[in-house]
Amino acid sequence: MSAGGIHTSDPTTGAAPDTLPATRWIEGTPSLHRITSDISRPMEAKPGRGWWICFALASAAVLNLLGMVGYLFAKGIGIWGLNNAVGWAFDITNFVFWIGIGHAGTLISAILLLFRQKWRTSINRSAEAMTIFAVMCAGLFPLIHMGRPWDAFFIFPYFPNQRGPLWVNFRSPLVWDVFAISTYFTISLVFWYLGMIPDLATLRDRAVGGIKKFVFRILSLGWNGSQRTWSRYEIVSLVLAALATPLVLSVHSIVSTDFATSLVPGWHTTIFPPYFVAGAIYSGFGMVLTLLIITRQTMHLERYITVNHLEAMAKVTLLTGSLVGYAYATEFFNAWYSGNVHERFHFINRATGPYAWCFYLMVLCNVLTPQVLWWKRARRSVPLLFVVSILVNVGMWFERFVIIVVGLHRNFLPSAWGMFYPTVFDIGILVGVFGLFFSLFLLFIRALPMIAMWEVKGVSNG
Amino acid sequence: MSRRPTCDEAMPRGDGHDAPLVQIGLPTGARSTGFEATRRDVLSLMGFSLGAIGLGAGCRAPVQHAVPLPSASTEMVPGVPNLYATTCGGCGASCGLVVKQRDGRPIKIEGNEASPLTGGGTCAAGQASVLSLYDDARLRGPVWLGNAVSWSEIDRHITTMLGGGGSDRRAIVLLSPTINSPSTRAVLADFRTRFPGFRHVVHDPMSLAALREANRLAFGAAVVPHFHFDRARVVVALEADFLGTWLAPVEFSRQWARRRTADGTRGFHVQCEAGLSVTGSNADLRLAVAPSELGTVAVALLAAVARRVNDAGLAALNATGLGQTAPHAAAIDRVADALARHRGESLVVTGSDDVATQLVVGKLNALLGNIGGADGPIDLARPSLQAQGDDAGVPALIDDMNRGAVSALIIWGANPVYDHPDGLAFRKALGRVPLTISFADRRDETSAHVHALCPDHHFLESWGDAEPVSGHFSLAQPLIAPLHDTRAGAESLLAWAAPAAGAAGAGKPADHRLYLRDFWRRALYPRAATAAGFDDFWERTLERGVVELPGPAVQTHAFAGDWQGAVRDIVTRASRAGTDHGGYELALHETVGARDGRHANNPWLLELPDPITRLTWGNVASIAPATAAALGVATGDVVTLTTETGKLELPAFVQPGQDRRTISVAVGYGRWAAGKAGDGIGANVYPLARVENGVRRYAARVNVAKAGRRARLAPAQTHFSMEGRDIVQSLTLASLEHEHEHEHEELPNLWRERLHGAHAWGMSIDLDACTGCSACVVACQSENNVPVVGAEQVRKSRIMHWLRIDRYFDGDGEDATTVHQPMMCQHCQHAPCETVCPVLATTTSSEGINQQVYNRCIGTRYCANNCPYKVRRFNWHNYTANDDFPYNMTSPLGRLVLNPDVTVRSRGVMEKCNLCVQRVQLGKNQALLQRRPLADGDVATACQQACPTGAIVFGDLADAGSRVSKLLAGRRAYRVLDDLGTRPNVGYLKKIELKEKA
């Protein structure tokens, strides 16, 4: 095809001529039809045993979650291990953890789109799906951690406001959270759906009729691949990407203000926004790696989710992991440099107190583990990447736990010091939410194209 | 309304006894033949139904003859509290009270400011005693041989068995703790005339018999003198917890606080004790002394003082050279200096159970000229009547019972089976007595084994009087007609004494109120030098609650005790102790919560953190850190304590300040028949004490061994060190002189000051006056409907108290110093909690109160996380209608104690101190009604009102002239965690270090 003015004007693939050949991101050169049928296979074939086992486990966890949340609503927050000293623990830890997970999806689909990274094409769809599901899991916790969840609607400035002129407190980071998370969820959902419309049309046209065709016809909004629509479509994708990029940065920055705007030692620090964003992307990529490594095996999509993809993600993991490690060091330096007795005590307590083991586990997983990714062979070894990705997830969960609980359990007045010990309900709900996340994802890969066909086609034909 | 019906008309008389007339009985609406309901009827109906909800059948409102204060209104207006003066029945001290009554039920105990003794203070137990009124474990009526019967029937049984009187010489014995009620003493006299064999045995679980005995030997009067700590520049207390539990702690705290001035006249307080007591924790100089060394220390002190006042008669004593061998020799010399400097205005007091030691101390006081005189620190002429326990009584009684010399035993308020070392023997002996009667309000350890249960009223239901200190009288009037079918003890005695007295209407009980009134007319009114007629005198006294009627002085002579003998005795014992210096010593003590155990079923007291250990729900064996290390024992390890008289397992508690050789254990726990809340809490240590030549000993040799188990304590505070943070600040008198040190610079305000309304409420807490006695904690709980959550929740650090008293130790040796700091919401003007609440459920009111809006709160707990003082309390569970929490809030009877002015919080909302906003509102309304501006002092918070030392001052910071403004502008004022810029409206006054004196 003739280059020239075309590249400059075409956003999706306007990479410099020296870009690696697109085929690097696909094994071989499958025909367009082959791509369609390969990617549609998981949705048309019967699920394998592997899928069923995973789904059974996941949905069992979901049942457990339902039961425990029901009991929680009946009995009250008292069934958790929280107390006067430690008002937040597993609940908010999980919340921050899942919000963080979501970030990789948006990053891959939006930021890499802006940066014209072709390798995003075959992973962005599932990454975005992961974002949606992660945000759903995260959103659960602000609700159930409330003392009176049935009054949760108080937190929205709804209209008409029957409570006279009593609105919400826009100075509270929790209200910022409400807006940030709902915006984030909405935009991600729209972005995800919009990106799926052409593929839905493809599926519609593959479907041999019946309910499937009907549903896809509704969902595909009558898409027919008209170039006039395509050209607007790409502009809109670009606009959404441009909006989602600052959004994704803002979301975890705002979540971090839940802590940064307070005066709790270990929370009250200005590096939290960037530190949390880096951590979020880090944990997000960890989760994407975990999911894709599993699905590419079970769904036989090695051709589209290549080792090159994994290596690229491994590089991002290494980068963000190192950023996080740097942030840990900075916190300690600041505490020492501030000379503030409470700050200093907090960090000494973090490293030597009763929760020190959590701290060292976190350092091991988040700072030391990713360092193996300096070696190319490590980056390209699927089993090793899998282990790393799991460790990263564990480490990032503990990072939030350390920040929240160690910050609270011993601060200003020694008379009010306490300890947090999780109960069976804390742990059960933690497990249950993982179940929820995985069941949603497992359903997704059966019901919807987990790889953006039209984008892969675009890449495959350069 | 034309006339109000009386209860007698309103409802069928349940039994023989006289139901009192009511001032508002059943609302006329309820029986409205020939009535047209007026607005007033509706109001009273509303008010009545409020009261009636829990009262159930017993609709009876307070008796007409009770005189509320102010006397203006004798009416019960729904929703408007009435205040009645009465006398506390919580312990022997008989403090004057003013009880708040709402809609016909007493809901809050307050101190009677008219009382010259207490001046308005109360103690934790007194504050909590209102809850005991609504105790589910109380008997509902008389019981004969295990069957509920009517009063007339039980009277028939008892009168027949008491026999024809006159001829019968066998003993009828009344066993009771100290009775300081003159009218009751008159009743007993009457009873004695009816039954010549009648005898009264006084048994105080923690008695001062040794002191009385020593005074008999020394001054010829077996009395407990009236101490005036405020008249003493130097106070030396040997094992006397006079600020916490000893004799009359409320009165003594007040006196003691008067000497805590921030200038040169400040008192110097030395405490020598084994276990750390509330008093010791407040001493300027504290010396850890094992019980066996206490006598030695007294002798050494006597010797040292003798040298300074070079009293020839004491030369021999110096020869013994004890001053050198005694522990803390150097410190004792300094103390002797101080004592010698302040002869006639110093006070040495000891609660020792050793007569010899008491004698030596008596000699010491005599030598220092502290005894007698119009303003002497020790008043023997007008002694205290608060502790008349006779330790020899119970053992003798047990013998008599076993010999069958006792025909009838009446137990009134005593519980020897539980709280006497020979309790078991006593229970066995009970079986040998033909007729045993108990006035106990419940089926307790002792009354479970008697024939007749004739339950007495709760003191808030009954008439009565008291003479805590001779010449000081206090009246008691009922706040509510009896909830159950109970009868005043005195009335029972009168009923049984009556028949053969040939009085008209035999069999009909004499009305106690009339008897009391008559007694006062005969015996006390004449002593009142007043022109007023008796009726005025009576009314005025009832209204005021207290009156001073100087009586004849007790005749005593100068010190004539055999102090040399006492010294010799002590020295020989000390030397013997020196030879077989083996195991440890056990020291029994009272705590401000449990006291002697009579309040054991009171959940407020069970959950009250001990000011020293900060433990709730149980007692422990306090062990010095060094000793614990030697024994390899850690806090929570169960240890076995073995004495000659018993054996006991208790969790150990490593206690800074504890004497190395002594294991201290609190009495008052380990009851097995107190009631649902109190049974099986802690262990009963009374059996480990013993009676030794007529005096109960509260110390014994003990062997300590690890039991190899661990117990789960329920601490309200787990960390004892301040970690070098200046949370509790102090300064020395010297530095107080230098102005410049006290310019504390105001942090800049990031925002423009917000304008307040008419007031800016604030509070000042004097850390130098606060003793940690915890009366305020219970007062707050009572005023604000703070739920009891139980040991398990306390373990999870979910205790709900809005006001807590933090306690920090400096060091952990025997010389560890202690500070107490009441901590509640600081009402920050830049409140961190408010900014983070998403739903505006907590904001600063226009009057500077940080307020919590329960029905807006959704329970994110962000505010609590962001509160640097950690004073916010979250309702983790539903504490009000929940079987998991079987305390007063979940019992229909127990709910009657709830304050209608304060919301009972639901599950899942945050709560905290709101500076008793309901009291503020009441004060403002009253000022409004009287068309006057609110004056400083019109409003007192519950904690302030309860405080015996006046450490807490509440007021308007917007008024520069108010006390609180002045205090917080003073040089000692500071704010906790000031550097956070939270700008609290609650400030503290720095503690004063007097260490340089020592």
Place this chain on the structure above:
Amino acid sequence: MAERFLVGSFSEPGPMLAAVATLRSAGVAIHDVFAPYPVHGLDQAMGIRRSRLPFVTLLAGLGGLCFALVFQYYTAVFDWPLDVGGKPENSTLAFVPVCFELTVLIGGLGTVGAFLLRARLFPGKPEQLPVLGVTNNVFAVVTHAPAGGNEGPLARRIMLENGADEVDEREGES
């Protein structure tokens, strides 16, 4: 009225692009091109000018921003001013996050809404496929071919020359 179209199907994007370029230079009016994915350079070849949807984004975003500012200011300062931690009623800095979020939210939704309207995409709309497989692997060029005009034959020739698999004539509503 029914209109007549020529539909040329290609299996490769390259020839299709060339065909479109030649058609346009030959002055044949191209109705539309249908492709399974956006083919680079086709816009220029067809002469589609850049969409103006970003302006919608700008306007919607500004709308969201203003709404957020006004709403927060109104609730915090006018409707019920409260003393929250001693902070000023108009705590502008604290209002920034919500302003940003609403800008993004309303900006994004506005853009997508405008796009769906402009492209006439809505649930249940019947898809109009020139040939089957344009959503899979076929590229279809559709030109106007009025009856009796010479565009028809011309276009057919150009497309076949450029390697169209087949070219056939259709009638349909434009």
